[in-house]
Amino acid sequence: MERHLIVLDLDGTLLTDQQTISEKTKNTLFKAREAGHQIMIATGRPFRASQLYYNELMLTTPIVNFNGALVHHPKNKSWQTVHTPIDMSVVHDVVDSVDKYQYENLIAEVMDDVFLHVENQTMMDMFNMGEPRVTIGNIKSTLNEDPTSLLIHAEEEKVAIIRKHLEDVHAEMIEHRRWGAPFHIVEIVKKGLNKAVGISLIAKEMNIPRERIIAFGDEDNDLEMIDYAGIGVAMSNGIDQLKSIANAVTLSNNEDGIAELLIDRLKLS
Template structure:
């Protein structure tokens, strides 16, 4: 059987609408791993809020976080590990000018750490609701260059913030505004996308893009789906992603759409896998 790299986004793709993995999804991904395929999470999430999902599936393969800015194998040293950082200087500069720019919150993160200027109860899964003293974002606690920044902003000031970032740091960083109702943008190193993580894995494992089947639902999945030999959009994906994908799942993420697509594609015994429910 031809080995595949199965690249899976998390939110809106592998996870259901309660941000959970279903037993059918776990069993399907474990079965494919045992068959010799490389199942790799490729997510915009930091490792700190996605590592438990990696462990729940029981993966041993590389994981890509921060939309391609971090590649690693959790719980072990890996010669292929990499991180693409932004700068401490930029982080502290945005923090110093947050009021005039209309920024409500600044979060800086690396593989094992998160710093923020204050806690937030708005999005407890993504924004820190509690902070220890050493996690307060300031020049004393932030000693190194973080991997990514997350900014919560006044929606009326979005264009002003984007313009300010572009004028001062546009050659270095690239903003991505979250979809949905949230006024949040991420800043990572310009040119760093999920595709970059896949290219790294292809090189490390001596694969080719036509061995990749990648799943996604949002704009930050565009480069990954375009690069993969088979890019699959979820039924619940935004229209732009469906248009660039090679295929669309018949079922959405809240009804095991990814698992059922993989069962059909790899001719797995769906009845046995769904007994896990």
């Protein structure tokens, strides 16, 4: 069996609804690695919120964080990190233009530092994984460098309106994605960035061709990745748009969907 690159989204894909990796999926991934395949994570999360799972799988590969805005190698400091933040002037323009939509909060992340526009305990709890440095206050005055990502937290019925506005007004400068339930959040990164960009960089360095990339995802921030991979796999709990472009649909994140497909495709036992 030729060597494959297995790419794993985290939330709704590798992780169960209890935010754990099932034993069957973990053991299957270990078997895949023993068979010579490479395994990596591609997530919208920052590294501090994905490191736990990176370590649990005992990975030694590069990782894609922030939906492609950060591509780095936690185990190899000589590996060339690619960090592509959003220009501060674009952030100010976006903040000014969405003021009329009465959002709940704005969150900016500079690598692993968090800037909260308005103090909110729920947001504090959600972004506290990895114990980041948190700054609270008007982002236009507290944010002191180009952020890796910008998040808009809004009421559910306003998310689509905000995304339509971003597409109409800022499409040339940013990419935006919607988080899955229960968080009604629009995540923004610099134009041209997505998980597939980072994966292609890593696969090239590993000398693994596109047709031997198996990628798993469930949400709209996985669209480019699933389309790019030679074998793009949507979880059964994923969005319909993703399933429509995937090469395969596997069982849900709570039913060992990753394990079931890998056992079949890679002849693992």
